[in-house]
Amino acid sequence: MPRAFATARVVTSESPKRAWRQLALLSLVLLSGMSLWFSASAVANSLRDAWSLTSGQVSGLTMAVQGGFVVGGLVSAILNLPDRVRPTTLIAVSCALGAAANAAVAQFAHGPVLAMSLRFVTGVCLAGVYPPGMLVASTWFRERRGLALGVLVGALTIGTASPHFLAAIPRQDWRTVLYVSSAGAIAGAVLAIAVVREGPFASRRAPFQPKFVARVFREPALRLANFGYFGHMWELYAAWTWMNVFAMNSLRARGWTDGVERAGSLVAFAFIVSGTLGCAFAGLLADRVGRTRIAIASLAVSGACCIVSAGAFGSGIAVLVPLALVWGFAIVADSAQFSTMVTELSPPEYVGTALTIQTCVGFLLTMISIRLTPIIAGTSHWGIAFLALVPGPLFALESMRRLRARPEAARLAGGRG
Secondary structure, eight states: OOGGGGOOOOOOOOOHHHHHHHHHHHHHHHHHHHTTTTHHHHTHHHHHHHHTOOHHHHHHHHHHHHHHHHHHHHHHHHTTHHHHSOHHHHHHHHHHHHHHHHHHHHHHOOSHHHHHHHHHHHHHHHTTTHHHHHHHHHTTOSTTHHHHHHHHHHHHHHHHHHHHHHHTSTTOOHHHHHHHHHHHHHHHHHHHHHTOOOOTTOOOOOOOOTTHHHHHHHSHHHHHHHHHHHHHHHHHHHHHHHHHHHHHHHHHHHTOOSSHHHHHHHHHHHHHHHHHHHHHHHHHHHHHHOHHHHHHHHHHHHHHHHHHHHHHTTOOHHHHHHHHHHHHHHHTTTHHHHHHHHHHHSOGGGHHHHHHHHHHHHHHHHHHHHHHHHHHHHHSOTTTGGGGGTHHHHHHHHHHHHHHTSGGGGGSGGGTO
16 A cells, blocks of 8 residues: 555544534535536526527536636646645635636626636636535544535535526526625635634645646546546536526426426426435435445436436426436435545545545536537437436446445445445
8 A cells, every 4th residue: 555545644532513513614615605606507598698698608608617627626636735725725715716706707797708707717716615625524524424525515516506596586687696696605705714624634734746646546446436426427517507408498398488497497406406415315324334335326316317307308397396306316415425435545635635636527527518418409309418418327336336346445434335
């Protein structure tokens, strides 16, 4: 075993109540900060009408955030920023800068070029929010880390869904949605710097080691954990991005004419927010029965829902909402477990870097699937668009099966795999 992988954490005694209190505060920070991610996507229909956008430009608003996140994550990982800079400070600064870039879209943008540029900057900033947030959470928990990170990703899921809820409110101006999400991110920045602290399992600040990025892919078990995450991400963000459009087109095919956009936003909100329970429930079970086992179950259900969506197209609310709830519950339930695997398989002093490179590559893949989905819909119809996402959970499921068979699986979930 490489020496860095055997490094132990310095542990002190801390109150479990304080750990859960810190997790609640950190969850609130991520909920607030990550609401910036989908704020423009939630008002995409309003922007399309206001600026006469093409479908490519509409998807570009989301892809710009993904691209910014990838660039920001890559720079952060190479510089080992989450492991060399106090993560709470990194989160606070990133939230504040992201909020400013997001608000600038509402204040200054009158077309797609400036809007996409500002959304790119927002994505760069969010690379300093999500991975460091998971790092801070991991410093407070060891035995119940799967549940803790599940709760954290659940908070992120609520933050992602919240702009869709705002967009569903009748006569809501799109600028208001952006301003509200920016105000929330500013509040998150204040909380991060004022009350969030690292826990007793925090490692010492790491030395600069840019070559560690390559080691993430050289270690077989760590590589398989990342492969699982990559397949999961191929499906997740494309489905999150396009569920409202899928739902609207399904309702129109059913004959709906009034309130289609609000109904589509509400279906998307239900789809995303149901994942909050999925994250927490999966985390609770993963700590007890094993991370790979829960990941395999989640991937099987979400992959099946991808296939079922083709048959559900053209249905009304009575079919779309139950599908959205089941699919939304499963599609993100395993997300935190892939991250937890990385914290358990990585050298302690470079956990932040490992989490950052994992999310960086994962979000790079989302740029492809997000763009591919409307292209498939345009060449045929939205009923088959989500079938292109099926290979993602299948690839991730096979990666988890292989990881479960490796001896390193004994380091996951206290030996449960």
